Amino acid sequence: MYVYDEIDRTLVAERVAEFRDQVQRRLSGELTEEEFKPLRLMNGVYLQLHAYMFRVAIPYGTLSAPQLRKLAEVAQRYDRGYGHFTTRQNIQFNWIKLADLPDALAELAEVGLHAMQTSGNCTRNVTADQWGGVAPGEVEDPRLWAEILRQHTTLHPEFSFLPRKFKIAITASEHDRAAIKIHDIGLRLRRNEQGETGFEVLVGGGLGRSPFIAKTIKPFVAGRDLLSYVEAILRVYNQYGRRDNIYKARIKILVHELGIDKFAAEVENEWRQLAGGPLTLDDETIADIRSRFIYPDYPPLPDAKELLAQASASEPAFATWLANSVAPHKQPGYAIVTLSLKPVGAPPGDATAEQMAAIADLAERYSFSEIRVAHEQNLVLPHVAQRDLPELWHALEAIGVATPNVNLITDIIACPGLDYCSLANARSIPIAQQLTRRFSSAAAQALGQLHLNISGCINACGHHHVGHIGILGVEKNGEEYYQITIGGRADQKAQLGELLGPAVPFDQVADVIEDLVEAYRELRAGPQELFVDTVSRLGVEPFKERVYATRQ
Amino acid sequence: MTSPLQQKIKITGPSVVTANRTIDGVVVYRSADQRWATDLAEAAIVRDAPTARALLAEAAADDVGAVGAYIAPVLIAADGTVLPGNLREQIRRDGVSITLPSVR
Structure with missing residues (x-):
């Protein structure tokens, strides 16, 4: 964790007082919306379809347990009991009232959180590898x-x-x-x-x-x-x-x-x-x-291979989660644990206040009080002792954040889409929900790494261009249609996906994705070849033929 | 930036003026008696560009009450019920089309 100094604390406190004054002047009519808009945008406040949206900065995706607990409190007290983690490692609240914003900001300031650099034409919150350090x-x-x-x-x-x-x-x-x-x-x-x-x-x-x-x-x-x-x-x-x-x-x-x-x-x-x-x-x-970065004073621990093997043998579900969501740590005896915010049928990246508060407690108990936010809209406990993994898994299961789908087809990145966003042309979340239901089987999970990203408009907040499969919502004659791209990737070999063909209507998207997956199963060189590598080897054509042969 | 009042107004059917309430962002509609109403049924219906322009100008003048006023299409059902004219407006009236995470 990074510990703020006096300069940071003063800056954050002054910002709250300044914004409180600006909101007051707006509500009294002293400031017009035209005058107020750039000021609210400098404090992460957007106006969306049915409410103000408030985006809080999480610099490089690092949170302390008290900070996450405070986000839970803000979600509960000022919003509708949940928050949405974004592809810039920030969090958004979707229903906040303008009149309540200064109080919410003041509460966040108590734990060093603020909304600077989350909107406007400035340098935005700098993001970093969620496994940094x-x-x-x-x-x-x-x-x-x-x-x-x-x-x-x-x-x-x-x-x-x-x-x-x-x-x-x-x-x-x-x-x-x-x-x-x-x-x-x-x-x-x-x-x-x-x-x-x-x-x-x-x-x-x-x-x-x-x-x-x-x-x-x-x-x-x-x-x-x-x-x-x-x-x-x-x-x-x-x-x-x-x-x-x-x-x-x-x-x-x-x-x-x-x-x-x-x-x-x-x-x-x-x-x-x-x-x-x-x-x-x-x-x-x-x-x-x-x-000012405080690193845990890791008590030396041996690797817990035997204990984990025993736990895996007695609990197959634990074994699946261990293989999927737990990664090696630089410190022997420790592990990095990803908490999936992509349960079947739920909006990607959302966490309820109860989940956030519970994760804060678990971070205190198992991860030296630290949490990370991943740009894939998941959370991470970065310092977990391997011997604690079985116990932690039970606790994560109980609050619904142990779906073993990290990096798999149901680990979908999605923007809020037309359900919330004033820029969107089509909905993203219902598409994600359909797809997580369609691909929840063990067979679908066995497909291996497959990144599926959804954006509700061309602004691409859901990173659809760099999904192995990308879905872009468009509007055609008042109806929601979706363009599909394949072959994109966001890693060190980043490339943009290629358009598969004409856009398909809302109710055909899941079938089209299933066709793509079936084509991949047939075309791949072997079970080890990832979807994106098959596309890279064969190009878009064979996938295109498969999808459109029966649709045009 | 072009103000909504300077933009060309083209309407193809019955329309209303809608905005978001300043204090909390709630969706509101301009009524015939110059109020912001949360119920679409209370919205003033306009059917031609000059009337729409006049309603928009009157509504936009209340900058303290609501933000971002614009003209939105509506449909009038056989029984006279006023319905949103497109999916965006339907979502604005009814709320998100999904179950909120906090009530799952």
């Missing part, structure tokens, strides 16, 4: 650098009015769990030949109306130069990014239009003026921020 083999904890960026970019006056929102993600592992290649800036921690820690810097990724995979503009930027280099990128973007057309305002369009080489040259030019200046991070500053 515990994944075996990572270069180092990426959250240290995410925190440095958070401190530098929070309310940064030069970058509070960018042409458009700006998203940064960091990974420190070979396997990219942070989807860095679909971000405005993607940072991959690495060491150079001298053993120095730094970053491969990628720029210009993003989904939405014009999807792009980020490209590398510099293979190595030393850690001490991170801020100056990111600042150089932001300056080039701030100067040249288009403000005349919202659809062309993201950095990906600038990178695409200029070309990566010209863009890189512009950044290099800017950086020459900044490098070695006041933004250079000295060892002392880095050490100070590092020291």
Whole structure:
């Protein structure tokens, strides 16, 4: 966990007082909606179909047990008893009243939570690998650098009015769990030949109306130069990014239009003026921020292979969960546990207040009081003693967060869609519910890794372009239709999915996905070949034939 | 940004003016007696562009009461019941089409 200092605490408290005043002035009519809108957006408050939506920042997806408990309380007291975890590792409340928002924000501030950088044309909450600091083999904890960026970019006056929102993600592992290649800036921690820690810097990724995979503009930027280099990128973007057309305002369009080489040259030019200046991070500053991350003092434990084998033998359901949801930890005797927020028939990423409170208790008992939020809309207990796994599993089962479907076809990423969102064209959640029911059998779960992502409109909050199977809701003559793409992926081999064919109506989506799965079963080179690899090997055609042969 | 009042108004059938209540975001409809009502049945029905424009202008002037006023289509059933004109408006009137997690 990172512990806020006095500056952070003061900033968060002042923000609450400021927003309370703004809300009061809005409700009294002193501020018009036009004047108030940019102010509420700077505090994570959107107006959706039937209510205000309030997005709370969870920097790099790390929460303490008291913070999660507080989110549960806010859900209970000010909302309708649940929250929705997002693909930016944040949480959203869907029903909050404007008049209640200052009180909710004040309660969150008690535990260091706030809503800065969750909306508006600023640098948004920096995301990172949800296994940061515990994944075996990572270069180092990426959250240290995410925190440095958070401190530098929070309310940064030069970058509070960018042409458009700006998203940064960091990974420190070979396997990219942070989807860095679909971000405005993607940072991959690495060491150079001298053993120095730094970053491969990628720029210009993003989904939405014009999807792009980020490209590398510099293979190595030393850690001490991170801020100056990111600042150089932001300056080039701030100067040249288009403000005349919202659809062309993201950095990906600038990178695409200029070309990566010209863009890189512009950044290099800017950086020459900044490098070695006041933004250079000295060892002392880095050490100070590092020291504010409190790591568990892990009591030494042996690996619990035998105990886990016994528990698996007596409880097959435990064995399934262990194989699916538990990952190796860098510390012997410990494990990383993913809590699935994707039970069959439920909205992906939602957790009730009771579940959040219970998970906070379990984190205190089993995970050194720490929880992580994954961009796949699941939660993680990052420091669990292996010997506690059977007991923890029973507790997670009891609250409905032990569905053993992590990374499987029912571990669906989905945006709120037309049930909540004022931008959506079609519903996402009912499609996800149908699919989790359709594919809940053991046979479907045995398909192996298969990422299915759903967005209710072209803005792509559900990351449909990079799902192994992507589903995009569109509206045709007043009816909900869905375009299907296949072959996308969000990891280190990120690529955009390819369109399968004409959109299909709401009630045919599950059948089409089943056809795709059946085609995969027949076409794969063997049970070990993943869906996405079969698509990569054979292309879209055989899948297309299968789906449309009987439908046109 | 173009204000809704400056936008071209095109209506193809019976319509209402709807918005979200400022204090809590609840869906509201402009009534003939210049109130914001939560029940669609109380909404003023307009059938041509000039009337729609006038209702929208009158509604949008109440910036404290409600936010983001716009014209939405409705259907009038044989018995005179006013129904939402599309899925979006149906969801706005009825709430989400799913069971909320907290009441599962």
